[in-house]
Amino acid sequence: MKSSDADIFIIPGWSGSGPDHWQSRWEAKLTTARRIEQDDWYKPARDAWANRIVAAVRAATRPVVLVAHSAGVSAVAHAAEHLKPGEVAGAFLVAPASERAKGAIPGMTPDFIPHRRETLPFPSVLISSTTDPYCTQDEAKALAEAWGAEFVDAGDNGHLNTESGHGPWPDGLLRFAGFLRQLKAT
Known part of the structure; x- marks a missing residue:
């Protein structure tokens, strides 16, 4: 699949991925990408965030590819329980938030994680x-295994966000292109 064949939904985490974040840069660069907006980026709420994803998926006109970061990964996992096989072509999940992040993410509702x-x-x-x-690699591996996701070790790179030096994140964009090539248009 090519990016032009899909509705690419950008799903940021806490604070909404500012203008220098790789998600915002990809949104600007990929013509079929758009952000799934939340009412409050500083108060992640499980049902509200998941419902926005489900609504966007159901309104899509092309195959859907989700691109989530941090608490956005959690939102995708919660939305998945309301999605049927075939509604989403694939999900690119980066730097999940973990059980340890529960107290570290201000404003998060208690049910957002686990x-x-x-x-x-x-x-x-x-x-x-x-x-x-925000997430040990052991926990990320356990999530990947539980979700049936391919696991990719990104090395010593922090939270894969602007603060860790991943503004444009060209390696991530190459990985995303490879992931898209593996997906079939539905």
């Missing part, structure tokens, strides 16, 4: 850094 532990109803890849302060 994550569901069932296989996602779509192909996915989960990318995690060995030095992510």
Whole structure:
């Protein structure tokens, strides 16, 4: 699949991925990408965030590819329980938030994390850094296994966000292009 064949939904985490974040840059660069907006980027609420994803998926006119970061990964996992096989072509999941992040993410509703532990109803890849302060690599691997996602070790790269030096994140864009090539248009 090419990016032009898909509705690419950008799903940021807490604070909404500012203008220098790789998600915002990809949104500007990829013509079929758009952000799924939330009412409050500083107060992640499980049902509200998941429902926005489900609504966007159901309104899509092309195959859907989800691109989530941090708490956005959690939102995708929660939305997945309301999605049927075939509604999403694939999900590119980066730097998930973990059980440890519960108290570290201000304003998050208590039910936002823990994550569901069932296989996602779509192909996915989960990318995690060995030095992510919000999720150990062991927990990221366990999530990938539970979700049936391919696991990618991003090395010593922090939270894979602007603060860790990943504004444009060209390696991530190359990985995303490879992931798209593996997906079939539905």
